[in-house]
Amino acid sequence: NAGVTQTPKFRVLKTGQSMTLLCAQDMNHEYMYWYRQDPGMGLRLIHYSVGEGTTAKGEVPDGYNVSRLKKQNFLLGLESAAPSQTSVYFCASARDGFYGYTFGSGTRLTVV
Amino acid sequence: GIQVEQSPPDLILQEGANSTLRCNFSDSVNNLQWFHQNPWGQLINLFYIPSGTKQNGRLSATTVATERYSLLYISSSQTTDSGVYFCAGGKAAGNKLTFGGGTRVLVKP
Numbered sequence: 350n351a352g353v354t355q356t357p358k359f360r361v362l363k364t365g366q367s368m369t370l371l372c373a374q375d376m377n378h379e380y381m382y383w384y385r386q387d388p389g390m391g392l393r394l395i396h397y398s399v400g401e402g403t404t405a406k407g408e409v410p411d412g413y414n415v416s417r418l419k420k421q422n423f424l425l426g427l428e429s430a431a432p433s434q435t436s437v438y439f440c441a442s443a444r445d446g447f448y449g450y451t452f453g454s455g456t457r458l459t460v461v
Numbered sequence: 462g463i464q465v466e467q468s469p470p471d472l473i474l475q476e477g478a479n480s481t482l483r484c485n486f487s488d489s490v491n492n493l494q495w496f497h498q499n500p501w502g503q504l505i506n507l508f509y510i511p512s513g514t515k516q517n518g519r520l521s522a523t524t525v526a527t528e529r530y531s532l533l534y535i536s537s538s539q540t541t542d543s544g545v546y547f548c549a550g551g552k553a554a555g556n557k558l559t560f561g562g563g564t565r566v567l568v569k570p
């Protein structure tokens with residue numbers, strides 16, 4: 350079992366460029382989440398999904414969009430990257446939001 | 462929203478020592494989790510513990526829901542216990558979690 354896989358692992362963007370981060374899980378989990386972690390801080394929720402075809406805003410959604418067209422995939426998009434979006438992005442999935450919380454290994458994004 | 466405070470922010474231990482980490486919540490939660498982030502950045506779920514006590518090897522956790530706090534105990538610490546420990550809680554739709562700022566633990570050999 351691969352668990353939760355994030356691609357890419359590292360990326361450098363120029364201000365104004367766009368990109369998509371992919372999260373894939375093979376545990377048949379209903380719930381999926383995107384978090385960002387900034388130096389010395391805890392994780393902050395960007396967007397989340399409670400099932401295929403659903404998405405909702407988290408704590409810091411501005412500048413990001415998401416889609417969950419298939420149950421196993423949760424995509425995070427940056428339409429016009431800004432230096433303030435330099436961070437480590439983590440995807441997570443959970444069976445029902447309570448059990449089986451599993452994180453991916455993270456994507457380190459730098460916007461210059 | 463819910464505020465989550467963790468203490469202490471930093472902890473240095475000698476290998477073999479015991480320690481207690483604390484997590485306070487500003488409001489009641491029905492979803493409470495503990496995570497460990499190792500020095501390479503990987504986050505591992507330790508406990509789902511909205512109330513009561515659970516044990517997993519040398520780690521145990523206790524949540525007193527009525528007083529809105531949770532404790533994580535590390536016994537006979539090892540160097541592999543180093544990293545950052547996060548607690549997180551929530552009760553809103555989607556079972557969203559709000560994370561605390563973490564306790565950074567360094568276990569010295």
